[in-house]
Amino acid sequence: MKQLLVFIRKEFYHVFRDRRTLLIMFGLPVAQILLFGYALTSEVKNADIVISDQAQDANTARIISKIKSSSYFIVHEQQLAGPEIDAAFKRGRIKCVLNFPPQFGSDLRHDGKASVQIIADGSDPNTAKTLVNYLTAIMAGYQQELGGGGGAPVGIVPELRMLYNPEGNGSLNFIPGVIALIFMIVCATLTSVSVVREKELGTMEILLVSPFHPIMVLIAKAIPYLVLSLVNFTFILVLSVGFLDIAVKGSLLLLFAESTLFIITCLSVGLLISNIAASQQAAMLISMMGMMLPTLLLTGFMYPLENMPLFLQLISNLVPARWYYLIVKAVMLKGLGFGAVWKETLVLAGMTGALLSLALLKFKTRLE
Amino acid sequence: MGEQVIVCKELTKRFGDFYAVNNISFEVNKGEIFGFLGANGAGKTTAMRILCGLSYPSSGSATVAGFDVYRQQDEIKKNIGYMSQKFSLYENLTVSENIEFYGGVYGLSRAVIRERSAALIQTLGLEKEAKKLVGELPLGWKQKLAFSVAIFHRPQIVFLDEPTGGVDPVTRRQFWDMIYEAAAGGITVFVTTHYMDEAEYCNRVTIMVDGKIEALDAPQALKQRFGAGNMEEVFYQLARSAKRSSD
Numbered sequence: 001m002k003q004l005l006v007f008i009r010k011e012f013y014h015v016f017r018d019r020r021t022l023l024i025m026f027g028l029p030v031a032q033i034l035l036f037g038y039a040l041t042s043e044v045k046n047a048d049i050v051i052s053d054q055a056q057d058a059n060t061a062r063i064i065s066k067i068k069s070s071s072y073f074i075v076h077e078q079q080l081a082g083p084e085i086d087a088a089f090k091r092g093r094i095k096c097v098l099n100f101p102p103q104f105g106s107d108l109r110h111d112g113k114a115s116v117q118i119i120a121d122g123s124d125p126n127t128a129k130t131l132v133n134y135l136t137a138i139m140a141g142y143q144q145e146l147g148g149g150g151g152a153p154v155g156i157v158p159e160l161r162m163l164y165n166p167e168g169n170g171s172l173n174f175i176p177g178v179i180a181l182i183f184m185i186v187c188a189t190l191t192s193v194s195v196v197r198e199k200e201l202g203t204m205e206i207l208l209v210s211p212f213h214p215i216m217v218l219i220a221k222a223i224p225y226l227v228l229s230l231v232n233f234t235f236i237l238v239l240s241v242g243f244l245d246i247a248v249k250g251s252l253l254l255l256f257a258e259s260t261l262f263i264i265t266c267l268s269v270g271l272l273i274s275n276i277a278a279s280q281q282a283a284m285l286i287s288m289m290g291m292m293l294p295t296l297l298l299t300g301f302m303y304p305l306e307n308m309p310l311f312l313q314l315i316s317n318l319v320p321a322r323w324y325y326l327i328v329k330a331v332m333l334k335g336l337g338f339g340a341v342w343k344e345t346l347v348l349a350g351m352t353g354a355l356l357s358l359a360l361l362k363f364k365t366r367l368e
Numbered sequence: 369m370g371e372q373v374i375v376c377k378e379l380t381k382r383f384g385d386f387y388a389v390n391n392i393s394f395e396v397n398k399g400e401i402f403g404f405l406g407a408n409g410a411g412k413t414t415a416m417r418i419l420c421g422l423s424y425p426s427s428g429s430a431t432v433a434g435f436d437v438y439r440q441q442d443e444i445k446k447n448i449g450y451m452s453q454k455f456s457l458y459e460n461l462t463v464s465e466n467i468e469f470y471g472g473v474y475g476l477s478r479a480v481i482r483e484r485s486a487a488l489i490q491t492l493g494l495e496k497e498a499k500k501l502v503g504e505l506p507l508g509w510k511q512k513l514a515f516s517v518a519i520f521h522r523p524q525i526v527f528l529d530e531p532t533g534g535v536d537p538v539t540r541r542q543f544w545d546m547i548y549e550a551a552a553g554g555i556t557v558f559v560t561t562h563y564m565d566e567a568e569y570c571n572r573v574t575i576m577v578d579g580k581i582e583a584l585d586a587p588q589a590l591k592q593r594f595g596a597g598n599m600e601e602v603f604y605q606l607a608r609s610a611k612r613s614s615d
């Protein structure tokens with residue numbers, strides 16, 4: 001036991017004295033959170049919209065005030081003729097034009113339906129689509145307030161994301177994915193590199209010749225990264241709550257317990273890689289290509305899995321991060337309890353058990 | 369000579385049809401400097417791994433420090449020290465931290481570590497460098513430190529696997545002074561080397577060829593028997609017959 005403590009202290013020295021390790025460990029989460037939280041979000045905020053209101057009645061006034069009160073648009077009210085609209089779009093000054101025809105109010109009153117023109121900048125299709133969705137949703141909302149005036153002139157576009165994300169906070173979905181990604185990098189990459197480094201230095205030989213049990217070497221390697229990852233996890237949560245206005249809805253204890261399980265999964269992956277890799281570079285490459293890419297692509301946080309070919313969907317089941325992502329989403333964002341995630345937890349625990357046994361087995365055979 | 373600390377009888381290690389170590393027998397006496405020579409692939413490392421408790425022999429028997437290589441690997445490990453060509457110190461730990469770490473791994477108490485560490489640093493003349501990272505030390509010093517660390521827990525036997533690879537002749541000479549000192553203190557030294565001048569420093573040497581021991585005697589006696597002027601010639605005469613290519 002005392003030997004283990006001596007060993008763990010040594011591992012901490014390594015981590016704190018290696019600037020690269022520290023940078024990966026604590027710089028990465030900040031960079032990722034900022035990147036995914038602010039830069040890579042799919043939501044659109046403060047888009048310049050020109051509303052050309054030729055009807056000037058109570059209906060349009062109320063719709064316009066609704067648009068103004070949303071945070072998506074900066075409204076410019078002015079009458080624009082065709083060529084002017086074109087010029088404004090070309091200069092990139094505006095993203096969207098909403099045009100109420102003069103007969104808008106009377107059509108709505110008499111026929112129960114009225115048309116409205118939305119022009120969006122199609123050169124940026126994602127933004128355009130999002131803005132059109134926002135506008136139609138706002139008008140659909142108004143339609144409902146009126147108490148159903150016959151056939152809806154605008155379709156209600158239901159967006160699943162809105163269900164748990166009423167403010168349209170786009171970074172919400174990324175956070176669980178980013179957490180999974182960071183654990184993969186910190187645990188798998190750093191652990192495998194640190195074991196392989198000892199092999200390269202020749203210190204592993206010395207440790208194996210010492211009375212210190214080989215399995216203990218692995219445990220001693222894993223514990224510091226487990227501790228640091230939990231610290232890291234806390235750090236990410238604080239960043240998310242503090243900077244991205246994300247509330248942790250479920251039990252923190254459950255969240256930490258599930259994260260500990262996933263960290264152990266990642267550590268096992270790291271140890272497994274360290275058995276295969278002969279050099280630090282190889283370990284780095286295998287963890288990056290072998291683990292990071294699937295985590296990034298097949299977890300579902302960047303690209304929806306439902307849209308993928310069946311083949312990839314099946315493969316995604318083998319990616320541990322996918323299950324962890326589901327768990328964190330359920331617990332952190334939806335506030336669900338263990339009852340809702342026990343299946344995912346079981347899958348993850350099974351994977352961890354398999355990976356860990358494989359890593360230990362490999363380690364043992366390598367010794368012989 | 370008195371007590372025998374390593375006794376090998378018909379020790380064999382086989383991988384499939386390949387006899388890495390083929391029926392070797394020898395004894396090493398307490399306090400002796402025992403040279404283990406052989407070309408690459410002759411089976412030195414395999415034999416040494418068995419004696420260090422890292423792998424099991426296929427047949428034959430061996431005891432190290434009185435413990436059986438089949439059943440008492442843990443006991444063997446407690447009683448031996450080991451140093452390889454790579455000096456096996458942590459570069460981003462200080463001199464003191466390295467000493468404390470290895471002392472701790474061998475289960476020495478804090479008080480013992482502190483006391484021996486202070487004495488060791490003084491003997492090596494590293495007082496000023498004790499708080500420096502090992503990575504900043506010159507190669508020769510690292511090597512001396514690595515050897516001192518390998519015998520820090522006062523093992524009965526220390527195994528040195530080509531300990532002087534890549535070191536200048538002066539440092540090598542100083543390193544051998546340390547080996548003599550350790551042997552005089554009662555530690556048995558089991559050393560493999562490529563340098564034939566170093567073989568001359570040993571009390572006795574074995575020369576392994578293709579998994580077998582072809583010669584075992586004091587360097588002086590070997591030179592006489594093979595009518596050679598130095599150990600290099602002895603080694604060539606024996607190694608020339610090797611059939612295995614080096615790895």
